[in-house]
Amino acid sequence: MTDALSAARPLPAEHDRPPWYLLVAPAAVAVVMLVPLVYLVVRATEADAATLASLVLRRRNLELLGNTLLLTGGVVGATTLIALPLAWLVVRTDVPAARVVTFLGVLPLSVPGYVMAFALLSLGGNHGFLAGVFGIVVARPSGYWGALAALTLYCFPYVFLNVRAALAGMDPSLEESARSMGYGHGGVLYRVILPHLAPALFSGWLIVAIYVLGDFGAIALMRYEVFSYAIYTQYSGAFDRTYAAWLSLMLLALAMVPVLLEGRLLRSAKYARTGTGVARSLRRIRLRAWKIPALVFIALIAAGAIGLPFGMLAYWLSLRPPWGELGRVGQAFLASAGAAAPAAICTVLVAIPIAYLRVRHPSPLSRTAERLVYVGYALPPLSLALAMVFFSLRLLRPLYQSLPLLIVAYVISFLALAIGPIRSALLQAPRRLEEAARSLGLSPLPAFARTVLPLLRRGVLASVGLVFVIAMKELPIAFLLAPTGYVTLSVAVFSRTSEAMHVEAAPYAAAIVLFSSLFVGLLLRHEGKE
Amino acid sequence: MHVLEVRDMTRRFAGMTHPAVDSVSFRVEPGEIFGLLGPSGCGKTTTLRMIAGFESPDNGTVLIREREVVSLPPERRNVGFVFQDYALFPHLSVLRNVMFAMRGTPARLREKRAAELLRMVGLTRVDQRMPDELSGGQQQRVAIARALGADPQLLLMDEPFSNLDVALRDATRREVRALLKEQGLNAILVTHDQEEALSFCDRLAVMNAGKIEQVGTPEEVYHHPRTAFVAQFLGRSNLFEGEADGEIARTSMGALSIRPAAHGRVLLSLRPEHIVLTKGCGGELEGEVVAREFRGHDLTYRVRYEDRSIIAHTEYTHSFYPGQRVRLMAREPAVVLRDMNGSAALVPGEAHG
Numbered sequence: 001m002t003d004a005l006s007a008a009r010p011l012p013a014e015h016d017r018p019p020w021y022l023l024v025a026p027a028a029v030a031v032v033m034l035v036p037l038v039y040l041v042v043r044a045t046e047a048d049a050a051t052l053a054s055l056v057l058r059r060r061n062l063e064l065l066g067n068t069l070l071l072t073g074g075v076v077g078a079t080t081l082i083a084l085p086l087a088w089l090v091v092r093t094d095v096p097a098a099r100v101v102t103f104l105g106v107l108p109l110s111v112p113g114y115v116m117a118f119a120l121l122s123l124g125g126n127h128g129f130l131a132g133v134f135g136i137v138v139a140r141p142s143g144y145w146g147a148l149a150a151l152t153l154y155c156f157p158y159v160f161l162n163v164r165a166a167l168a169g170m171d172p173s174l175e176e177s178a179r180s181m182g183y184g185h186g187g188v189l190y191r192v193i194l195p196h197l198a199p200a201l202f203s204g205w206l207i208v209a210i211y212v213l214g215d216f217g218a219i220a221l222m223r224y225e226v227f228s229y230a231i232y233t234q235y236s237g238a239f240d241r242t243y244a245a246w247l248s249l250m251l252l253a254l255a256m257v258p259v260l261l262e263g264r265l266l267r268s269a270k271y272a273r274t275g276t277g278v279a280r281s282l283r284r285i286r287l288r289a290w291k292i293p294a295l296v297f298i299a300l301i302a303a304g305a306i307g308l309p310f311g312m313l314a315y316w317l318s319l320r321p322p323w324g325e326l327g328r329v330g331q332a333f334l335a336s337a338g339a340a341a342p343a344a345i346c347t348v349l350v351a352i353p354i355a356y357l358r359v360r361h362p363s364p365l366s367r368t369a370e371r372l373v374y375v376g377y378a379l380p381p382l383s384l385a386l387a388m389v390f391f392s393l394r395l396l397r398p399l400y401q402s403l404p405l406l407i408v409a410y411v412i413s414f415l416a417l418a419i420g421p422i423r424s425a426l427l428q429a430p431r432r433l434e435e436a437a438r439s440l441g442l443s444p445l446p447a448f449a450r451t452v453l454p455l456l457r458r459g460v461l462a463s464v465g466l467v468f469v470i471a472m473k474e475l476p477i478a479f480l481l482a483p484t485g486y487v488t489l490s491v492a493v494f495s496r497t498s499e500a501m502h503v504e505a506a507p508y509a510a511a512i513v514l515f516s517s518l519f520v521g522l523l524l525r526h527e528g529k530e
Numbered sequence: 531m532h533v534l535e536v537r538d539m540t541r542r543f544a545g546m547t548h549p550a551v552d553s554v555s556f557r558v559e560p561g562e563i564f565g566l567l568g569p570s571g572c573g574k575t576t577t578l579r580m581i582a583g584f585e586s587p588d589n590g591t592v593l594i595r596e597r598e599v600v601s602l603p604p605e606r607r608n609v610g611f612v613f614q615d616y617a618l619f620p621h622l623s624v625l626r627n628v629m630f631a632m633r634g635t636p637a638r639l640r641e642k643r644a645a646e647l648l649r650m651v652g653l654t655r656v657d658q659r660m661p662d663e664l665s666g667g668q669q670q671r672v673a674i675a676r677a678l679g680a681d682p683q684l685l686l687m688d689e690p691f692s693n694l695d696v697a698l699r700d701a702t703r704r705e706v707r708a709l710l711k712e713q714g715l716n717a718i719l720v721t722h723d724q725e726e727a728l729s730f731c732d733r734l735a736v737m738n739a740g741k742i743e744q745v746g747t748p749e750e751v752y753h754h755p756r757t758a759f760v761a762q763f764l765g766r767s768n769l770f771e772g773e774a775d776g777e778i779a780r781t782s783m784g785a786l787s788i789r790p791a792a793h794g795r796v797l798l799s800l801r802p803e804h805i806v807l808t809k810g811c812g813g814e815l816e817g818e819v820v821a822r823e824f825r826g827h828d829l830t831y832r833v834r835y836e837d838r839s840i841i842a843h844t845e846y847t848h849s850f851y852p853g854q855r856v857r858l859m860a861r862e863p864a865v866v867l868r869d870m871n872g873s874a875a876l877v878p879g880e881a882h883g
Contacts, residue, residue, distance in 0.1 A: 432617035435584050438604035439611040440631040440680045447605070450630070454621040 018361040019444060025353040026369035033376055033412050036387035037252075043390045044245035055243050060230075061250065068226040068254065071147055071219070072212045076205050078152040082301055083159035083204070084197075089294055091167040093285045101298055105160045106524060108153055108305040110516035112473045114217025114490065115509045117150040118497045119309040121221060122316065125500070129315050146222035151212055153305040158211075159204035166200035167193075209258045213251065214380040216476040217494055227251040228382045228476070235386065235480070245390065248383040259378045313513065316506035325507045329489075333511055336488040339403060339478065340471035343410035344418075347467045348460055350411060351418035356448075359426045370419070377416035384409055385480035406481040410471050417470065418463035425459030426452070462522070469519035473512050531596060533684055533716045534558040534581065539590035541576055550576045551587070552740035558684070558716055563707065565734030566720045567727040569763065573740040574720045578686050581718070582611050594683060610677030614689040616669045618661035624648065624672050625657040631679035647675040652705060667698045674706065678713075685710070685717040691726060703730055724764045728752065736760045756868045761799035768805070768840050770798045770864065779864070782836055784815055787863040798864040805842040807831065810855030817858060819850045833858065 045052065083105075089095045090102050111119075123129050124140035131137045141149065174196070175188050183191060216228045223229070227247055234244040287294055322329065354373060357366040388409050392400040399405045429452045437447035475490040482488060487495075489508050496505035534557065541551040551573040558564045566574040579585045581592055583604035592599050599607050618627050628644035635643055645657060651671040661669060670690060677685055690706075691699045707730055710717050721727050727734050728748040735745045736759070744756045755761035758769055772781035774792040779785070781798065788798060810816040817835030829848065833840045833856060840858065850856055 430615075430617065432613050432615070433619060435582075435604065436611065436613060436617040436619075436676075437630070438584070439582055439607075439609060439682075439686075440676070441605045441608070441633050443603065443605050451619050 018357055018366075021445075022353050022357050022361070023365075025350045026357065026366075026372065029350060029354070029369070029376070029412065029415065030372055032408055033372065033379075036384075036391040039391040039394070040245055040248060040252075040383070040387040043394075044242060044249055047242045051242070055246050061247075064225060064227050064230050064247070065250070065254070067144075067224065068213065068251075071144065071151070071224065071226055072209050074144075074148045075151045075155060075212045076208050078148060079156040079159045079208055080201065080205070082152070082156040083163055084201075085297065086156075086301065087160050087163040087167055089298070091164055093287050093294070095287060095291070095294055095298075102164070103524075104298070104302045104306060105164075106157045106520055107517070109157045110513055110518075110520045111154060111305070111309045112217065112475070112490070112512065112516065113151050113154045113211075113215050114221060114475055114494055114497070115512060116154045116305075116309055117146065117218040117221040118493060118502065118505055118509055119312040120146055120150055121497065121500075122312040122502050123308075127500075127502075129312060132319070133315075142222050143224050147219045147224040147226075149304075150218040150222065151215060153308075154218075155208045155211055156301075156305070158207045159201065162200040162204035163197055166197050170196055206258050210255065210378050213255045214382070214476070216382055216479070217490070221494070221497055227254070228380060231382050231386065241390070244386060248380070248386045251380045252383045255378050255380050255383075256375070259374060309513065312502075313506055313510045316503050317510060320503045320506075322507035322510075325504075329507045329511055332487050332489045332492045332508055333515075335482075335486055336472045336478075336490070339406050339410065339482070339488065340468050340474075342403075343407045343414070343471045344464045344468035346407060347411045347414050347418045348422070348463045351415055351422050351463060352456070352460070354415075355419050355423040355426055359423060360431065373415045373419055376412040377414070379413065381409075381413060381474070381476040382480070384413060385477045389480055401481065401483045403483060403486070406478065406483075409477045409481055410467075410474065413474075413477060414467045414470060418467050421459040421462040421466070422456060423459075425456045429455040465522050466519070469516060469522065473516055531560070532557045532593070533560055533562070533595060534564075534718070535591075535593040535596075536577070536581065537591045537593075539577065539580060539587045539592065541573075541580060541585060541587050549573075549588075549740050551580070553590070554737075554740075554742050555590075556735050556742060556745055558718065559733075560716065561714055562716060562732045563710060563730065564716075564718045565727040565731030566718060566737060567724060567734050567763075568722065568737035570722055572737040574722075574737050575688055577737070578688055578718060578720050581684075582609050582686055583607050608680070608683050610680055610682035610685040612670075612673050612677050612685065612687040612690045614692060616661075616673040616693075618669055618672055618676070620661055623658050623660055624653070624664070627661065627672055628676045628679050631676055634681075644675075644679060647678055648672070650678075651675045651709065666694050667702055670694065670702065674709075678715075683716065685715055687717060687719045689721055690719070692721070692723070699726075728764070736763060738763070754865055755799055758797060758799065758867050758869050761865070761867060766802050766841050767799045768802065769867075770800065772796055772798055772864075774866065777863075779866075781864075782838075783840075783858060783860070786860050788866050789863040790866060792866045797867040797869050799867055800860055800864045801862070802830065802841040803828075803843040804860055804862040804864075805840065806859045806861050807833070807842055807844055807848060807850060807856040808859065809850075810857045812855075813857065815858050816855050819852050819854045819856055822850065822852060831856075 047055070086101070086105050090098045090105070095101060108116075120141045121128075124138045125131065126137055128138075128140065140146075170193070174192055214228070216232060219226055219229045220232055227250060231244050231247045231251065234240055234247060354366075354369050358370050388405055389400070392402075392405055433451040433455075434444075434447045437451045438444070442450065473490055475494055478488045478491055479494065482491065489512050492508040493505050493512065496502075496508070536557070537555050539551055539554045540549050542549045554573070554577055556564070566577060568574045576585060580587050583599070583602060587600060590600075594607060594609065619630065622630065625641065625644050625648070628647055629640045632640045632643060648654070648657060648671075651674050653668060653671050653675070656664060656668060656672075661672065664672065670693070673690070674685075691703055694702055703726065709715075719727070719730055721730075731748060733745065733747050734751060735742045736751060737743065738759045744751050744760045746754070751760060752764050755764065755767070758767075761767040761769065770781045770783060770786070772779035772786065772788075772795070774788060774794060774796040776793070777787055777789070777791045779788045779792070779796055779798060783800075786798065786800070788796070815835075817833040817840065819831055820834050820839070821832040823830040826846075828843050828846055831842050831844065831850060833842060835858060842858070
């Protein structure tokens with residue numbers, strides 16, 4: 001006779017307030033994040049009323065808004081058109097070499113948007129690949145279509161990963177019962193499968209939208225007039241800082257929309273399996289004659305998202321072998337790592353108390369702290385960086401263009417990425433372990449350090465790795481905040497490509513792609529564990 | 531000096547209409563093994579967690595050796611805790627789990643002492659294993675050894691035997707009890723298993739819906755239950771209403787002798803083993819056997835008597851079958867219960883959870 005009821009009943013949460021030192025990290029994040037943003041508002045509203053009106057009510061702002069929405073919507077749509085069929089093929093059909101196809105669907109993550117833009121730009125022009133190899137001179141891709149292509153080819157894996165996981169986790173009996181109720185393949189797709197995929201699609205779209213709104217490299221190289229491009233030209237050329245501040249605020253407001261929307265949409269959705277028992281595995285659909293078009297589709301995507309950037313890098317590197325440049329590439333690599341490594345460690349140090357607070361002391365306060373972290377992730381990097389610039393120039397001059405400020409901006413931007421793995425590890429370490437240590441005479445901090453922390457090791461390592469690799473290829477924040485003369489890999493690729501110096505940019509881009517492949521490996525490993 | 535005194539302890543949880551623990555008071559005397567017995571959700575685990583310091587009471591005091599501890603964090607109470615699922619540290623070996631507790635002991639003595647404790651709880655050759663390589667019974671012993679390593683003034687055990695299978699449970703229980711007695715340790719055991727509470731504890735408190743219904747030795751609470759809940763939670767019981775006049779009460783089962791003496795309307799409890807069945811011969815106080823349950827050492831009958839069902843245990847030598855008429859007779863006085871609300875308590879609170 002086991003007391004099943006009392007065993008299943010969750011123990012009531014400790015109603016004691018969390019110790020003060022747990023609140024230091026979220027408070028610091030709040031201050032560090034909100035003070036510069038407040039200062040951005042202050043900076044934007046400093047001008048006199050007539051100037052303000054002329055800045056805010058400009059017709060150009062509407063055009064920028066239209067272009068930004070058009071690009072975001074376009075990338076969201078295009079990534080879905082690629083990712084949805086690809087995920088379905090991999091999970092639900094007998095497509096050959098599904099594991100290889102999966103890998104191809106994730107690998108483009110190692111080619112950041114600005115490298116993808118670099119590859120696309122390499123194709124055309126008088127000195128481009130097509131002219132050099134085939135003697136055909138075509139115009140370089142640019143503007144809307146160039147930006148759309150570069151961002152889509154980089155971003156579709158985010159949607160692919162989400163949809164693939166949702167498809168794989170779907171209960172086959174849902175489809176079977178719909179079939180038994182008289183729905184054909186099409187009916188099942190629209191009535192059962194797509195509604196079921198909705199949460200995965202939404203969260204994939206959210207990541208893509210945040211990335212596109214915040215992207216700066218690809219759109220600047222393609223010269224497409226969206227908010228972030230306008231901020232960049234204002235900041236670097238025209239130097240109207242009040243207008244730059246306004247543009248940053250508008251972009252920021254736009255970026256908060258998907259964050260708020262997603263919360264709404266997902267709060268009412270319930271997609272858990274309701275039945276009991278073990279889910280049966282899915283029966284794969286046989287493609288038969290459709291196998292050929294499916295493989296052509298996959299080959300086209302692989303050619304665009306992987307063949308193109310890798311081929312272009314190989315082309316430029318073979319045109320001028322990079323041996324003489326290696327020393328400087330190494331320097332840029334060290335510069336990137338010099339910012340990324342401390343950023344990764346600081347991010348995780350801040351993430352642990354916030355995740356702990358959320359898991360062990362659930363309260364409105366800890367929920368707010370977590371939400372703040374996600375706001376930090378959604379903040380367009382250019383807006384964040386510009387706020388930091390204004391703030392440091394006016395109030396903390398020694399920090400302006402200093403490495404610590406760059407690291408702080410990275411922490412705010414990437415905290416959300418670090419919290420995920422740590423939180424799932426924490427959820428698996430029962431509270432009773434700490435209670436046992438407490439009853440054996442340890443005070444809260446040593447009890448945590450000696451019982452729970454060892455169990456978080458894998459989660460912590462995953463977080464450090466994730467943030468490190470992502471910070472390594474980060475462009476907009478590094479572009480605005482890096483100290484003078486501090487050239488990271490991403491800044492090197494961007495500045496050379498924007499001058500059409502593709503041969504010179506290639507070694508740096510190759511270093512980023514090689515290193516980012518590590519990130520893809522890490523992502524796939526982490527996904528496998530969950 | 532009491533080892534532990536709990537006074538008027540109350541704890542409410544947000545969103546619940548009744549307190550989870552409602553003005554609970556009891557004492558634990560030196561050398562005593564005390565039990566908190568009750569159905570799931572009765573507040574016994576919450577009571578234990580408040581003594582350990584994992585929860586704070588809204589009201590009331592907890593004194594350990596006459597020192598007020600409510601304001602102290604768990605690590606300063608010197609109280610050992612054995613969890614239902616043991617909560618062994620999964621990243622430490624068995625030996626290191628036990629050594630974890632010995633903060634006062636010099637480093638070189640820790641290993642020796644931990645090994646001694648493991649021998650004491652009957653574990654050999656598992657020192658270097660990891661917790662997940664042990665059986666449930668072994669994990670349970672490690673948990674006790676670990677708790678003892680901190681040299682606690684009081685050992686709290688939350689359903690420590692409930693994750694063991696039946697065959698292992700009895701033996702482990704006997705050994706742990708012998709160990710506690712040998713070491714002169716004070717312990718509080720929380721359990722929902724009445725047999726376990728009766729055989730393991732020197733004294734026990736029966737809890738229901740956040741309140742203590744009765745405190746006493748196992749014999750006292752079994753033979754002299756104070757409420758219908760206690761009478762029915764500890765074994766089975768037949769409840770009767772009656773009109774008492776001194777040591778006799780008139781009931782539907784005729785005149786029964788009762789204890790203690792009472793007057794007026796009373797609620798009475800009569801244990802099944804205190805009813806004697808004899809072959810009926812058409813006289814008074816006769817009922818019909820409706821069910822028979824052979825249990826090896828004895829037999830349980832359900833007898834229909836005047837529209838109600840009465841349970842009786844008899845020796846294996848008696849044998850009646852469904853349909854037979856039997857005469858019912860009490861061979862011990864019925865116990866007068868102190869339920870104020872009489873028959874309202876006839877259905878004990880299995881569902882209070």
